Amino acid sequence: MNQVALYSLTLWYGLKSKLTYRLSSVFELLGKFLEIFAQILIWVALLGSGARFDTTLSQMVTYLILTRVVSTLFATQAGNEISDKIDDGSIANDFVRPLNFKLYLLCNDLGNNFFKVLVVFLPIGVLAGLRYGFLLPQTAAQGAAFLVSLAFGALLTFYYSYILGLLSFWLIKNPFLRWHFRNVEQIFSGQFFPIWLYPAWLSAITEFLPFRYFTYEPLAIYLGKTPVSEIPRVLLIQAFWLVALYAVERILWRRACKKVLVQGG
Amino acid sequence: MKKTLAVLFLYMRVKAKGKYEYRAAFWLDALSFLFGYGAQTLLMVLLTQKFDTINGWTPFEVMLLYAYTLASYTLANALLSDVMWSLSRRIRTGDFDQTLTKPMKPLTYEIVTGFSPYYFLHFFLALGMVAIGVTQLHVTVTPLTILQIACGILGGACVQGGVLLLFASASFFWINNPLTGNFYTNIRPLIEYPISVYPKFFQVLLTTLIPLAFVSFYPVQQISGRQDFGLFPPVVRHLSLPVGIAFLLIAYAVFAAASKHYKSTGS
Amino acid sequence: MIEVAHVSKSFKIYKNTKDSKHKLRSLFAREYEIKRAVDDVSFTVGDGELVGYVGPNGAGKSTTIKMLSGILTPTAGEILVDGRIPYEQRQENAKHIGVVFGQRSQLYWDLPMTDTFRLHRRMYEIPEETYKRNVDLFIEVLQMGSFLNQPVRQLSLGQKMRANIAIALLHDPEIVFLDEPTIGLDIVAKSRIRDFVKEINRRKGTTFLLTTHDMDDIEQICGRLMLINHGRLGYDGSLAEFQARYGDPYRLYVTLQPGERPQHPHLQLLGAQEGRFTLGGSKAELPIGEAVSYLSTHYSVRDLRIEESSLESILKAMY
Numbered sequence: 001m002n003q004v005a006l007y008s009l010t011l012w013y014g015l016k017s018k019l020t021y022r023l024s025s026v027f028e029l030l031g032k033f034l035e036i037f038a039q040i041l042i043w044v045a046l047l048g049s050g051a052r053f054d055t056t057l058s059q060m061v062t063y064l065i066l067t068r069v070v071s072t073l074f075a076t077q078a079g080n081e082i083s084d085k086i087d088d089g090s091i092a093n094d095f096v097r098p099l100n101f102k103l104y105l106l107c108n109d110l111g112n113n114f115f116k117v118l119v120v121f122l123p124i125g126v127l128a129g130l131r132y133g134f135l136l137p138q139t140a141a142q143g144a145a146f147l148v149s150l151a152f153g154a155l156l157t158f159y160y161s162y163i164l165g166l167l168s169f170w171l172i173k174n175p176f177l178r179w180h181f182r183n184v185e186q187i188f189s190g191q192f193f194p195i196w197l198y199p200a201w202l203s204a205i206t207e208f209l210p211f212r213y214f215t216y217e218p219l220a221i222y223l224g225k226t227p228v229s230e231i232p233r234v235l236l237i238q239a240f241w242l243v244a245l246y247a248v249e250r251i252l253w254r255r256a257c258k259k260v261l262v263q264g265g
Numbered sequence: 266m267k268k269t270l271a272v273l274f275l276y277m278r279v280k281a282k283g284k285y286e287y288r289a290a291f292w293l294d295a296l297s298f299l300f301g302y303g304a305q306t307l308l309m310v311l312l313t314q315k316f317d318t319i320n321g322w323t324p325f326e327v328m329l330l331y332a333y334t335l336a337s338y339t340l341a342n343a344l345l346s347d348v349m350w351s352l353s354r355r356i357r358t359g360d361f362d363q364t365l366t367k368p369m370k371p372l373t374y375e376i377v378t379g380f381s382p383y384y385f386l387h388f389f390l391a392l393g394m395v396a397i398g399v400t401q402l403h404v405t406v407t408p409l410t411i412l413q414i415a416c417g418i419l420g421g422a423c424v425q426g427g428v429l430l431l432f433a434s435a436s437f438f439w440i441n442n443p444l445t446g447n448f449y450t451n452i453r454p455l456i457e458y459p460i461s462v463y464p465k466f467f468q469v470l471l472t473t474l475i476p477l478a479f480v481s482f483y484p485v486q487q488i489s490g491r492q493d494f495g496l497f498p499p500v501v502r503h504l505s506l507p508v509g510i511a512f513l514l515i516a517y518a519v520f521a522a523a524s525k526h527y528k529s530t531g532s
Numbered sequence: 533m534i535e536v537a538h539v540s541k542s543f544k545i546y547k548n549t550k551d552s553k554h555k556l557r558s559l560f561a562r563e564y565e566i567k568r569a570v571d572d573v574s575f576t577v578g579d580g581e582l583v584g585y586v587g588p589n590g591a592g593k594s595t596t597i598k599m600l601s602g603i604l605t606p607t608a609g610e611i612l613v614d615g616r617i618p619y620e621q622r623q624e625n626a627k628h629i630g631v632v633f634g635q636r637s638q639l640y641w642d643l644p645m646t647d648t649f650r651l652h653r654r655m656y657e658i659p660e661e662t663y664k665r666n667v668d669l670f671i672e673v674l675q676m677g678s679f680l681n682q683p684v685r686q687l688s689l690g691q692k693m694r695a696n697i698a699i700a701l702l703h704d705p706e707i708v709f710l711d712e713p714t715i716g717l718d719i720v721a722k723s724r725i726r727d728f729v730k731e732i733n734r735r736k737g738t739t740f741l742l743t744t745h746d747m748d749d750i751e752q753i754c755g756r757l758m759l760i761n762h763g764r765l766g767y768d769g770s771l772a773e774f775q776a777r778y779g780d781p782y783r784l785y786v787t788l789q790p791g792e793r794p795q796h797p798h799l800q801l802l803g804a805q806e807g808r809f810t811l812g813g814s815k816a817e818l819p820i821g822e823a824v825s826y827l828s829t830h831y832s833v834r835d836l837r838i839e840e841s842s843l844e845s846i847l848k849a850m851y
Contacts, residue, residue, distance in 0.1 A: 027443040031451035038455045038463070045320045045462040046312075053315060176294065176383070180301025187304040193311055202311075272654045279647040363638040365603040368626040368656060378640065528605055528619065 010107040011114075025115075032072075032120050039064050039192060040128055053197055058133030059223050063194055065125045065134070066222070070150070070215045071191075072121070073113045074157040078105035079165015086256055106158070137222050145231050149218035152238035157214045159245040166252050190216040196225045210241040269369070273377045280380070302390060305331075322459045325401040326489050331457045332394035333481040337421030338453065339388040345429040347379020348372070353436040353445050356527070371524055372517075404488055413503075417484030420505025424480050425453075427509070427516035434516075437523040456481050461493050468495045476512055479505045534577040534600065534707065534741070539609030540763075541570040541595050569595040571763035572609070579706070580737040582729070584754035584771070586744065586847065592763040593743040597709050600741070601631050614706060627656060630700035634712030637692055638699065639684040645695055646680055649702065656703035663702070670698040673728050690721030697725060701732060710742045714749055726752050747843040759850070766850065771843075778850075779841040782820055784811040786827055787835035794831055799823060808835075 043060045046052075082105070125134065137143035186192060189211035195203055206212045217234050220226045226234060309331060313324030322330075342349075352375065355361040364371045395414060399406065432444035456477045460468050471478040472495075484505045486493065494501055544564045570592040577583055587593050598604040599611060602618035602625050611618055618625045639648055653663050671677050674694040679687055687695065693713065700708060710729070714722040730753060732738050742754060750757060750771065757774050759767040767774060786794060787808045794801070794809050798818035803810035813823055820838060827833055 024441055024443040027448050028446070031448045034455065035451045038458070041462045041464075042319065042458050045459075046316045176301075177297050180297040180304075183301045183304040183308075187307055193308060197315055198311065199314075202307075268654065268657060272651065275651055275654050279643055279651065358636070359633070360636055362598065362603050363631075363633065363636065365622065366601050366626055366629070366631040366638075368623045370623070528603065 007103060007107045010104055011111040025119075029116060029120050032068075032116065033124060036064060036068055036121070036124055040124075040132070044132070055194070055197065058135050060194070061128045061132045062135045063219055063223060064192075065121060065128065066219055067191055067215045069117055069121045069125075070153060070218070071157055073110075073117050074154040075113065075161040076106060076109045076158055077161075077165060078102060078109060079162040080168055081105060081165070082256070083166050083168045086259060135223065138224055141228070142221060142224060145228075145235075146218055146222040149221050149231075149235060149238060152235065152242055153214050153218040155242055156210065156238065156245060159242070159249055160210070160214065163245065163249055163252060166249075166256065185211055188212065189214055194220075194225075196220060207237075210245070213238045213241050269373055269377065272369075273380060276377055277380060277382055280382070298386070320459050320461050321493065322491070323402075325398045326485065326491065327458065328394060329398040329402075329485045329489065330459065330481040332391050332398055333418060333421055333485055334453065334457050336388055336391035336395060336418045337480050338425050339384040339391060340418070340422035341426035341429060343381055343384040343388070344376050345379075345426055345433070346381055346384070348375050348433050349429045349445050349449075351379065352433045353439075353442040356436050357440060361527075365528070372520060399488060402489055404490075410488065413484070413487045416506040417487060420484065420507070420509035421480035423506070423509030423513040424476050427513040428475060428477070430513070430516040430520050434520045434523040437527040452477075459493065461495060465496065472497060472501070476508050479508045533579055533612075533614060534575075534739070535610075535612040536573060536575050536596075536600075537610045539570060539573050539596075539599065539606045539611060540568060541592075541599060541604060542607045543567050543569055568763050570599070570606070570760075573760070573763070573765045574609075575758060575765065575768055577739060577741060579739055580733065581739055581756060582733055582754045583739075583741050583756045583758060584744065584750040585741060585758050585760065586750065587760035587766075591760045593760060594711060596760070597631075597711050597741070597743060601629060601709055602626065627703065628706050630703070630705035630708040632696050632700045632708070632710045632713050634693070634710070634715045637684070637696055639692065639695055644681045644683050645676065645698075648684070648695070648699060652699055652702050658703050662704055666702055666704065670701070673731055674698055674724065690717050690724075693717060693721065693725060694728075697728060701738070704736065705738065707739045707741070710740060710744075712744055713742065714744065714746055722746070722748070729753055747847070751843060759847070761850070775841070775843065775846075778846045779843075780815045781841050782813055782815060783839040784813065784820075784823060784827070785809075785835075785837040785839065786811065786831075786833060789832040789834065792831050794827060796823070796826060 040061055043064065044057060047055065047057050047060065082101075128134070137146055188206050188209050190198075190206070195206055195212055195216050198206070213234075217226070217238065221231060221234070309324075309328060312319075313327065317323070319327060352361070355364070355375075361371075364374050367374050369377075395418075399410075399414075404410065428449065432442075432449060435444050436442040455463075456471070460471055460478055460482045463471075468478065471482075479501070483494070483502045485491075486502045492499060543566070545567050573592075573596065585593055585596065595604065599606050600613060600618060602622040605619040613625055614628060616625045616628075618629075639645075640651070643651070649663075649667055652658070658666075671680065674697070676691075676694060676698065679691050684692065684695070697710075697713065713729075714725055717725070726749065729740055729742075733740060740753070742749060744750060754771055757767065757769065757771045758765060783802070784799070785808065788794060790807055793804075794811060796811075796818070798813060800812040801809065802812045811823075813820070820840075824836065824838070827836070
């Protein structure tokens, strides 16, 4: 079977598998829906009827929805799956198959994620957009820069979630760890509270960490919060982090392969 | 009852003994705890520094909402988190059958062997936040205030516990119960903010069907003196404990009925 | 004493509709079929008996055990365990029975055995004297001393199994149900478990009901055998009688001088391959000894192997 067809089929099955879980999907989606619904309403209350601190309601609505869309669309469970398979040894089977296992998992995830975005964020995006206004990039240049930054951001989101998943293999499986770490991620990635509103000292700290470059930076460009002169610098740093994460992934992957070989698969 | 408590305390003692086999695990835990709550607090500070009020609620009132939610959540979780997270798996793998061979009510057994005293750490942190909030709001603290706070948090714990129990009950009917995953984790933050920002029907939902409004929104107003009850009479701010207990009893009845259903069909 | 009278247990098995037309309908009402896991089963087990309960996978063994221990309620029929109805008086019944599920452990993951013992003492409210006596006995007979203080997750399968059985017997139950207790264990471990069961039965008169796929378990422990297939009880009687009744056929694998061909009116030629012959006989018609002596006097026997009906082969034929 031709490669493209194979991976497209995987994507489609990823989408379809979500449909077959019926009620399970409903609750997962309902949870996400309520989460962003609340976030939007909280910001409506915060910003009142007008704008404050150079932030308008439609900006925030656009920001919240697009942040979610990007991080949902490009996050992957592949790392976790591979980590589990290494644990129980079944990964040996996957090495023998005639496809790139990682690519397969990615396509499967994309299918899943696309479904979530379609069912949750599209409707709420339309509703919120109609009610509070959804923004588009103001200039074509902004739009183009946004797309480049988005591509980087998407890859970064993917690699990050992938690496975390792989690491679950090495880390002691402590549920609290994940919970606490998620809070740290939230603060440094500007998921709920956009970084352009942060005090200078905090904003400075976030620049040393990769998180703000996942979804915040692309969206800041989109909404015109980043001056044009700054855009090349942002893109450069994104590229840097991408290279860094890629390197980390390579190292982890090699370690994982070694482990599988030692175990005798 | 005496037996249950005896088993529970013994279990806590022996579990505490073996908790940290590796030093590294302990420090990792402690650090993540600090950073995690540090980040949460930082977020609250950011919000409140930039914005004076949210729907009229001042920063420390919002902090109290968060603190009440957390305090009651950790209390409920100490008992029920394991039930919530592992019941579905235990039923699926057949481990739950073992529970049914023990001379204890199945829920009691699951609670006792799943008890997570670790949550008490979080609980004391939350209590600290309550203390901070109360002092910053310049509330005169009387024995009555203490009683009100205690009842509010206990009532909140009952409500959240009831929700956890209800969600867990579905495991007897649903092989891959989606309610016991991240669903509640996604919903809970909703009550960390004043629910008056949400549409009226949602406020009604949170007061009647799933009384999460009694966890933080209403009881905090006992202390802060705010009058923000939407469609409901002011008396709701005093009703956390009775509502909580009633809800918990209903949830327990549902759980008991569900587990009976399991017995006769063996899933 | 266990009394089972005309017990049946049916389950609803939900069907997964592949047809997308029916998928929408299946959102509201799923199609199902009824499966009879246990079908009109009756038996009585007296005090102190060692009973083997065998059958192929899906025959209804585990379902029966679950009904006897109060986990499941029968769809029809009655069960009395020492005068109690297990599924109605579950907690009371639990105090007098012990259950071991071979493929699942009921130990607490990160606790050492000593703590698990203490926990169970509290849970079953075992008197101090009984507790001490049993703990010492188990440690000795099961040779648990070496791993008593290690957390359960560090134990081998054999050690875990021994621990599981010890726990199940700690409160001196009158009746113990063992569901595949020796599965996955090596020969030494299996033998330890079997000896332990026999020892406890001898000392305390505990009744054991054992389900297993391992025929050696049955042959070494049980005096009585019950066979269940497709939910129905096929055989219920002593093991010896079962073997005598059904263990009649035997086979002889004999190698003769080239050119020779064995023949006997009571021996059936089942196979021949380059001088090696497979002969089938029946003990009732021609005892093995006579068959062997006949062959050795009439032919030049180069090699002879006797294969009697094992419990395994009998059951295989019956399944």
